[in-house]
Amino acid sequence: MVLDITRFVVRFIDEAREHLLQLNEGVALLEQGQADIEQVNSLFRSAHTLKGSSRMLKLAPITDTAHALEDLLSALRDDKLSFDAGQHSDLLYQAIDSLTHQVDQLAEHQEPARLSAKDASLCQALTRAAEGRQKATFLPEASPSTPEPINRERPVQEVSLKTNDSVRIKLSRLDDLIKLMGEVVSSHAHMRELAKDSRQLKRGVSQIAPKLTNALDMFSRELRAGVQIQESLIQELHDKAMQLRMLPLSTIFDSAGRLVREIARSMGKQVECRVVGAEIELDRQMIDQLADPVIHLLRNALDHGLEPPQEREAQGKSPQGHITLSAWQDGSWVVIEVRDDGRGISLQAIRDKVQQKNLMTEEQLNALSDQDVMNLIFLPGFSTSAMITEISGRGVGMDVVKSSVVDNLQGSLNVHSRLGQGSRFSLRLPLSLALMRVLLVKVKGQTLGFTAQHISELVRVKRGAMMKVAERDAITLRNEFVPVLTLSELIHLPDKPEKIKKTADELLLLVVQVQHEKLALVVDELIEERDLVIKQLPGHLRQQPLISGMVTMGHNELVSLLHVPHLLERSRKAKITGGVQTQSGRQASRVLVVDDSLNTREIEKDVLEAYGYQVTLAENGQDGLEKALLEDFDAVLTDVEMPVMDGFALTAHLRDQENYKNRPIIIITSREKESDRRRGLEVGADAYIVKGSFDQNSLVETLKLLLD
Template identity: 80%
Template structure:
């Protein structure tokens, strides 16, 4: 009876993908010079297993390709051929890509007859590369048989390094790969996760019953003792049962969530192939390093990460990496490096895309912003270098001089920000150094299904905030707030933090059940997005706990202020506020300053140096209201570079800053001829007399403590020093 191979195809696909992943990782180690003899043996065994398993199932194209790969790995293992990255790495990667494509075709059709034919040129190139170097350089020609013409007898010598055809290989599908696993349809798994979410939400209702039973006990204080004893026993049993159920439900929910976790290799492996293909099409040489692909993430997160990762890799290839000629002229190796890495940070996953290319040109960003009229020139001049760099995430922005199929349409970085920040509740940062490359830093929750949420009450309405945006909760006396640039502000750890009433910011109507406020205090919820903070006045803290996040219905998903919904114990739906949009709304809600003071007679240029974005913005508002032109710097080093590049009439600086503090900046500026007599004002939270004396000793003209900050005093001091 003929063997029915269809029953074994699924298992072969699972095992083949495991071997292909090991081959890809092993070749990367070979390319980086990190592979030892045992790792080469492991690569050989993977190719040998692929060949043997496919031969049993009569998967001839896979067998012949794996056989040719095995020949080259055997030569490397036995020392007949020495690994040469320039000669062998790309060939090995193309072979792995071809095998992956063949396995994907088999998975899609489940029919061996639908497999594409072997790539003859690729197999010939592998066979040639497996020959010892001496034989490759001087191939032996067989002697013609007696009576046979030489022309007919002598075979054509194969080319020394035949070029295999390029092929776009689709990314491999994610699958459960261990032999003891059970295959589950993704639709059923998603239904299970949703059901578990509902159960967790309904359990919260039982917790409320415990609270209600306590109220019943208090209300029955006048009843007889038997009733009180019965009620007390009921309350204890209910509380114990709820606690036991809560423990079980939490464990069950975690187990269910783990079923939907997949390794990032399902995304990273195909990204590596894509980088190599695009690099070849662009005439660039690139090594793609993948680190941390075993980190697991919710499948829903991985699905939504595909587009951002693709855009970041394309950006690194097209804008970041130079051509081999440009790199050699800059003193770099001709082959560039793109690194895609991931690691776990508590309940978060960090993904980085890094290249060692030319870096991001701030001047090119400025020129493009002005060319496309994305921002007025005076507003652009006031931005710090980091803020200018963040402009690459604006919709429609691109520094590419030409639109190609790779980039230049101005949609890539916008997609990255929208996906990471808006859809995935994550954070996004970009760092770059001219001539050294760029680094995009993505920080993401492990899952969007269950997140830590803080619930507050404002004007009788319940609202939720996810924990990653919460800095702290503080109570402050109303008279402790200061009025700066026509806004309330408080000082938290050496920085000004603007204070706004949440009810006014999102236009909440009052309700009859409004909680009475403490007359002399305000409860502030301090939020942060990267380096920007905002303190919101709220009425009451309800609770902080893990809650199931529900997506908005389709007709509400374009609402930028709301990122989702949660259900409380009384089955109330509570809106989750999308904090990045809230901070954007707060920036737009700045009250115009109605200042009667006469503006400066000429537009003096002021440099403001502070590592706090909030402090920079507040001081900028105060100074611009009095007619000054303001440029911002985010640390002492940044301030020094800008002061030397441009010419400023005065400098305002903080003390505690990274890289270079305000004392060092002041001293360095005083060494410059043009800044010997220019006003320098230190604005800091350091109140010690020793700090004040040190500030004056390094050359500061004035020393203002933030705790006693008064905008009129600042302006008067500046006007006095400028004369």
């Protein structure tokens, strides 16, 4: 593969200019007799680095000049020569000037091919001086032979001083600047509140002193206009400051290929690592926390994913495995993906390990969908590796990835795998944690915030549209059941004395989502949605799982940001599984529930388990068909609209099987048209239930009637 050096040229220019500055300063110290052996070593290292870096980028003129300079400095370092200011100073300066000129050319054109050729006589003079074969005198190559007569009237040519187009500053100073800008943005919220107060003041004064109304009205307009202009300038200034802290993913990705090759070599595996999208930029705070998750995923792909060459050949694969580390920008988000073409994730191996560690019962495992089983790899201490090595098997790694991505970086993590074809881990991350889109709501008189990546939608529903499913409130949204909980009760928020206005017959629901799981939260009022500066919690509060950060509102009010993944975890723990249980001694009927919505599957599972049924879940028609053929179920509940295979096709396929010709099949869908009902009955369904009019007692009675 041909190396594309264009993306490395700018970095080389900055590095080269730093080394040239050190060389200039070091030679000056040598001239003054103030340099020690370490100073000479530093000069040699700078020349050596310039030579090595330019050689990698195929910058031959710079490489040759730096090499000759390195020879002379090496002789001085090894005491083969004694530094003589009269013999060596001018020659060293000429070499540094020549390198500076070449670097300036590279900076101007950004094209290595346009570099001027090396100064051969200068390089020869440096080499001879290093060998001690001549006095270090050097005359630049003159062009024509006849000297030009001096024209005293001709003006002296101006000397232009070139400066670097970039500077390096301490990270601590940059972080201080970003923090200060964050405080400025936050404090400006107070100005917005003052503008609102001025309008209220105008209305109040108009009733008491009408003559002041015009003056106050003008003042209020001027204040609002000034606040808007200032807000625009502050926002732009903050954006520019944030850009200073953005770094390319190449700071992590560039070493990925070397890391993969080294680990693969130690494991006796052949692998090609492809890196795509390393130029995508993220906030340095994100970059710092991203290195460990990426390393863990690469190690996982090498150890668990890729097979040894002999095993790959036996499966008809190339002996060389492939790992792809890629990134791309999706709006205000960055997606990072680690993909391999290895053996894939064995769901059976995960189930066996879970049972071996007694993490779940067999019934609980059977009730999980394939995706849920796959997500068990993120449990703390979980590993399917048969042997503990320095690479893996210690059960630390995948849980670290999830904790870093979801909790620390406010992102999401998804895993997809097909047995024998490989695995894909996708990380979806915000560009920065410093400034994020935030939705503010009011609950029991308290203002609370939610970051935008976990918000699905905001809806108003009639109280009468709520339904009771498995002893919980739920609504139907676009062909799926979504459980409903009151936010104040979920987080145990105490009542405030102030009265909250509520619409008698309507509820305001904030629907939040993590991966495919949704939850509708009852809130009292929507305040606003805007980009806000996120403040990290103080050290002693960072282990608080409910709060992910803080934002500042007008009048310096601190608002807590709720961590949505933790809210979903709390909601799962709050499930009530009441109902009528089967009598002891009676064997529970086995029911297969097929639906592409995780929420719908879980709600239907809760309903059926409450009445003593043993439930297995499938996430689409194809998955349901495969499970139905592998195991024997007493009844099947299926949705219609699903990827891969819909419910009508699933029902028709099942009716073609001898085992399922007379087994109850119930379609539960949001489709209400009579034509859909007829089609469901035509393909062999025994019952057709519309989700919008879902009643759990009706479902249970229908299922009981069909099974008896």
